[in-house]
Amino acid sequence: MSPTIRDVAAAAGVSITTVSHVLSGQGRISEDTRRRVAQAAADLGYQASVHAQQLVTRRSRTLAIQLANSVDASSACALVPNSDYFLEVLNGAAEAASKRSYGLLLTPPDADLERLNAFAVDGAILVDPRGDEPFFATGWCRDRPLVTTGRPMAAPCPVPVIVDNDLVAAARLMLDHLADNGYERPAMITTDTGRSYAADLVAGYTEWAGDRGLEPVVVEIDEPPTTEGTAEALDRLLGRPICPDAVFTTSENLALGVLHEARRRRIAVPGELGICSAVDSGSLLLTSPRVTGMFVHPREVGGRAATALMDLIEGGAAESRIEVPVRLNARESTSR
Secondary structure, eight states, rough: OOHHHHHHHHHHTSSSSHHHHHHHHHSSOHHHHHHHHHHHHHTOOOOOOOHHHHHHHTTTOOOEETTTTOOOTTSSSSSSOOHHHHHHHHHHHHHHHHTTTOOEEEEETTOHHHHHHGOOOOOOEEESSSSHHHHTTTTTHHSEEEESSOOOTSSSOOOOOEEEEOHHHHHHHHHHHHTTOOOOOEEESSSOOOOOHHHHHHHHHHHHHHHHHHHOOEEEEOSOOOOOHHHHHHHHHEEEEEEEEEEEEEEEHHHHHHHHHHTTTOOOTTTTTTTSSSSOOOGGSSSSSSSSEEEEOOOHHHHHHHHHHHHHHOOOOOSSSOOOOOOEEGGGGOOO
């Protein structure tokens, strides 16, 4: 028979009301009592009813998450793009939520927030927002806790917690790697610089080029990137009077598109053209040559975003900016 709240109270030597307050995070309870009740619950293997917690706290224990950068909201695409990054962010957020008995609700980019309110979600995570998403436009962010991965560059209200990588430094790290391998004229291909991750990577590239007296060469294409768009971007780069000898892209799909187009044009990679991505993924290991990528720890990004959001919901404190490290994975596409 499963242990009950009475069993926990008896083991801890306190009242049932005290146990209820400890488990719900309410009431004025001394730290010593909290520890004693928590230890008794752990020793007995007691698990509080999620439904009971909902009744006591008046919270749904449900989080919303939106991949703001996933698809064109006017298209009939899937909610989750074909990208290791987004899948791992979702995995990390779901894992962290589950550990604290929260549910995670995936919402589309054009979510109807009135319909979302029917789920009484306690807070939301926005992945790579611009700041013009419905969560901001309706003032929803003023009423409930909101956490973003990447900073919303056009948000009308402040975001209490932003989880991010230092992508300016990450760009410089990648470009130093290219220079160490003999590449002298790197260029960039990016999607929407209205999103902070792309803007920060371009800023890092521009700073790096300026430090070396180089002209920064950046081509921006529409999102989601297409084969035709990537081919046109590479054509613009190769048509310059001084042709770049390396291309640094802001996503793995762009890097794969550049590699495909270089093959079609019979451009030797890495001999004539180095290719690297600011986001690493398993797909970059399946090509020949394998493509250099920057691992940005997306599962940790998702997990820390969900944890920060739950802390805010439960009245706890959270850092305003949480920085997740990066790691450069050098491969054959930049190894001359």
